């Protein structure tokens with residue numbers, strides 16, 4: 001593997017076609033220490049896969065977890081000692097270059113979006129059941145930010161939260177990647193949405209349809225008399241007792257995320273406790289791992305095409321600055337999502 005400029009054209013090296021890509025060889029919490037641009041062989045297609053010419057990739061918390069190998073609970077999947085995949089990009093938007101054996105429903109030239117391993121590269125091999133036609137009204141960089149955050153929000157708000165018109169809903173982490181979709185979805189479903197965010201992000205969540213906003217840096221968002229039919233808890237790691245108290249007697253708590261410094265489990269111990277406690281209380285306490293599938297992406301496409309939801313892209317970085325994009329994600333200033341764009345040859 002050579003280390004040429006990421007913008008260099010695809011070339012055959014010793015008979016192998018290569019591509020510009022972000023390359024990561026070990027785990028580290030510092031993106032600039034481990035993410036460099038270089039060249040990799042173009043991915044081989046297995047049955048059921050589609051080769052996507054990547055136009056943009058998304059950046060999210062999962063990108064960081066895969067890059068850092070933290071919490072350790074991710075390593076049985078991501079690689080025990082070093083990353084199994086050449087880079088931590090996970091979501092793509094691009095154009096179908098080639099279809100593999102046993103793939104129907106896609107053809108070269110189709111514009112698609114979805115999830116794919118090692119997405120910080122000129123090409124990615126995506127499972128055909130994890131991509132869908134790209135929403136026509138979105139740019140590639142907008143579309144690339146949707147798959148994981150949008151699917152997570154859809155499953156949290158609609159499927160786990162079972163939010164119905166007129167319900168009172170509280171959403172924490174409302175200005176983040178998942179939260180910006182969750183606020184719009186809850187509003188679209190007719191709920192009265194209370195969104196929690198820090199001071200400079202309040203206007204943004206209001207603009208997405210929040211009926212009420214709470215600045216958690218100034219006010220305890222669980223302290224007031226309000227009781228919620230559903231709490232979609234995306235950030236903050238508040239304890240379960242406080243969250244339960246803020247629910248109506250039959251309310252639903254959907255623990256979606258929450259970052260901690262815990263190197264072994266991250267915030268997942270709180271999620272496990274909620275699952276264990278739920279059968280013993282009247283309120284429903286739950287958590288989930290978002291499933292990535294084409295049907296959900298098609299539902300998001302319908303919602304986006306109808307104008308019900310849209311991605312909020314804070315900034316896009318070129319592929320050569322993927323490390324700066326992940327660093328930006330960590331600094332706490334991002335509203336919505338970040339993208340990495342891939343140069344065309």
Ligand SMILES: NC(=O)c1ccc[n+]([C@@H]2O[C@H](COP(=O)([O-])OP(=O)(O)OC[C@H]3O[C@@H](n4cnc5c(N)ncnc54)[C@H](OP(=O)(O)O)[C@@H]3O)[C@@H](O)[C@H]2O)c1
Nearest residue numbers: 061152173175176177178197198235236257258259289290
């Ligand atoms: N269950 C799943 O399958 C699944 C899927 C995707 C993501 N996740 C998890 O969901 C969480 C959010 O992901 P994301 O992509 O939305 O992350 P993100 O884009 O970084 O957004 C997180 C948001 O949380 C807010 N926040 C940070 N500390 C907070 C605190 N103490 N109290 C309240 N809000 C706080 C941040 O903004 P402000 O503090 O400035 O308001 C930020 O907007 C992560 O833990 C991620 O791992 C889970």
